[in-house]
Amino acid sequence: TPSSVPNQPLDAQRLWRQDKDHFIHPFTDFSVFHEKGCELITDSEGVFVSDIHGNRFIDGIAGLWCVNVGHGRSEIGQAMADQATRMAYFSTFNNLSNAPAAALAAKLAELAPAHLNHVFYTCGGSTANDATIRLVHYYFNRLGKPTKKRILSRRNAYHGTTYLSASLTGIESNNWEFDTLDHLVTHVSEANLYRRPEGMSEDAYCDHLVKEFEDTIASIGADNIAAFIAEPIMGAGGVLVAPDGYHARMQAVCRANDILYIADEVVTGFGRLGHFFSSEAVFDTQPDIINVAKGLSSGYAPLGATLISDKLYEVLGTPQGKGGVLSTGFTYSGHPVSCAAALKNIEILERENICANVRQVGPYLEQALKSLSHHATVGDVRGSHFMMCIENVADKATKELLPLEARVGDRVAFEAQKRGLIIRPVGHLNVVSPPLIWTRETIDTAVAILDEALAATTASLQADGYL
Numbered sequence: 001t002p003s004s005v006p007n008q009p010l011d012a013q014r015l016w017r018q019d020k021d022h023f024i025h026p027f028t029d030f031s032v033f034h035e036k037g038c039e040l041i042t043d044s045e046g047v048f049v050s051d052i053h054g055n056r057f058i059d060g061i062a063g064l065w066c067v068n069v070g071h072g073r074s075e076i077g078q079a080m081a082d083q084a085t086r087m088a089y090f091s092t093f094n095n096l097s098n099a100p101a102a103a104l105a106a107k108l109a110e111l112a113p114a115h116l117n118h119v120f121y122t123c124g125g126s127t128a129n130d131a132t133i134r135l136v137h138y139y140f141n142r143l144g145k146p147t148k149k150r151i152l153s154r155r156n157a158y159h160g161t162t163y164l165s166a167s168l169t170g171i172e173s174n175n176w177e178f179d180t181l182d183h184l185v186t187h188v189s190e191a192n193l194y195r196r197p198e199g200m201s202e203d204a205y206c207d208h209l210v211k212e213f214e215d216t217i218a219s220i221g222a223d224n225i226a227a228f229i230a231e232p233i234m235g236a237g238g239v240l241v242a243p244d245g246y247h248a249r250m251q252a253v254c255r256a257n258d259i260l261y262i263a264d265e266v267v268t269g270f271g272r273l274g275h276f277f278s279s280e281a282v283f284d285t286q287p288d289i290i291n292v293a294k295g296l297s298s299g300y301a302p303l304g305a306t307l308i309s310d311k312l313y314e315v316l317g318t319p320q321g322k323g324g325v326l327s328t329g330f331t332y333s334g335h336p337v338s339c340a341a342a343l344k345n346i347e348i349l350e351r352e353n354i355c356a357n358v359r360q361v362g363p364y365l366e367q368a369l370k371s372l373s374h375h376a377t378v379g380d381v382r383g384s385h386f387m388m389c390i391e392n393v394a395d396k397a398t399k400e401l402l403p404l405e406a407r408v409g410d411r412v413a414f415e416a417q418k419r420g421l422i423i424r425p426v427g428h429l430n431v432v433s434p435p436l437i438w439t440r441e442t443i444d445t446a447v448a449i450l451d452e453a454l455a456a457t458t459a460s461l462q463a464d465g466y467l
């Protein structure tokens with residue numbers, strides 16, 4: 001049950017009204033928002049967040065897959081305050097720099113796979129992916145291969161919300177009534193083991209996906225393709241874990257065709273799967289570029305980074321042509337306060353062996369969530385370590401989905417929140433991606449709440465005639 005915590009005096013009604021009248025919320029259903037307005041989250045500590053009315057919840061989504069070290073880490077706040085008072089901001093253009101940006105770049109090079117030693121800073125994950133594609137095009141232009149432009153991505157991938165990263169994104173509903181840069185991006189099938197063709201083995205499914213990838217490359221022509229981008233485990237598109245060996249095989253096809261391999265580790269990085277980077281440690285790949293954000297700073301300050309291989313840097317970092325200026329970068333590339341937050345965040349991850357906690361406790365979370373499979377609507381429980389998801393269905397045998405208007409994901413999330421747990425509804429899915437400091441006890445409490453929430457959801461769906 002939610003319990004009360006002391007809040008600073010905030011005028012709940014006034015803030016609610018200000019928000020409703022003026023804040024255009026991202027990824028928000030306005031038909032609900034106009035009626036209900038916002039819920040103000042005002043306090044946080046450890047694995048908990050509290051709303052303005054003092055109701056406390058277990059955070060089951062790490063903010064938005066990002067608060068990896070948990071909430072209320074005053075030492076991160078202190079590091080940010082120290083940096084902000086000493087030198088809050090100065091440019092990093094030309095040859096200017098600042099201490100946290102320099103130190104963090106070296107730290108990232110140390111933590112990343114051996115061949116990734118160069119860091120281009122961005123403001124978050126979308127801008128990391130966006131900047132990457134520009135750098136990749138620049139790279140091939142400078143190599144005298146200007147036709148290599150097309151980017152291969154996957155259906156149901158999520159890579160962000162700038163124009164270019166939204167175009168890489170393959171979740172159709174994200175782009176409803178928006179435009180996309182279709183001349184730059186081709187989507188191939190995602191790896192969805194749960195919904196793979198009936199009767200096909202995992203190995204045969206993997207062969208099938210690799211073959212489709214090869215065929216796509218052949219039809220577009222490798223000379224026209226710059227890169228392939230993939231999340232090691234697809235996140236927002238449904239926490240989809242690919243078949244064993246899939247990523248390594250996709251990478252081999254890329255190598256054979258002079259196509260760069262970009263891993264979007266915005267969610268999978270910084271411990272969520274038990275390692276700082278999962279590409280090499282878990283999936284046996286050596287990407288040319290790895291993009292990170294979210295857990296890099298645990299959400300304490302906006303920050304993203306694209307980690308570039310030595311091979312690419314040789315070209316990007318070599319003065320040539322028109323003055324040798326790499327003419328891209330943000331005002332906030334290498335923001336000192338964000339980089340100070342990231343350095344302290346990484347220090348905490350290392351000092352508290354948080355990756356090891358995830359490796360130990362992760363399988364317990366997987367098992368605990370799988371124990372909910374008996375509920376009428378739970379079609380699939382999948383994911384890995386601290387990146388999990390429940391897929392709700394109308395019929396387990398046929399895997400048929402409930403109609404959209406049943407809002408099953410919202411129902412489960414609502415029932416869980418009533419009982420003190422926040423999880424994320426995504427259509428008919430519910431994502432569980434907690435702070436990496438969840439213990440077995442937290443998991444037991446959260447899963448007991450989910451158990452009740454799923455039972456209540458079944459009852460409400462039955463009452464409304466959906467089941």
Ligand code: PMP
Pocket residue numbers: 123124125126127129158159160161231235236264265266267293294
């Ligand atoms: N890539 C992936 C895999 C993501 O999950 C996200 C955000 N959910 C992004 C990129 C975009 O990051 P941001 O929202 O920080 O721009």
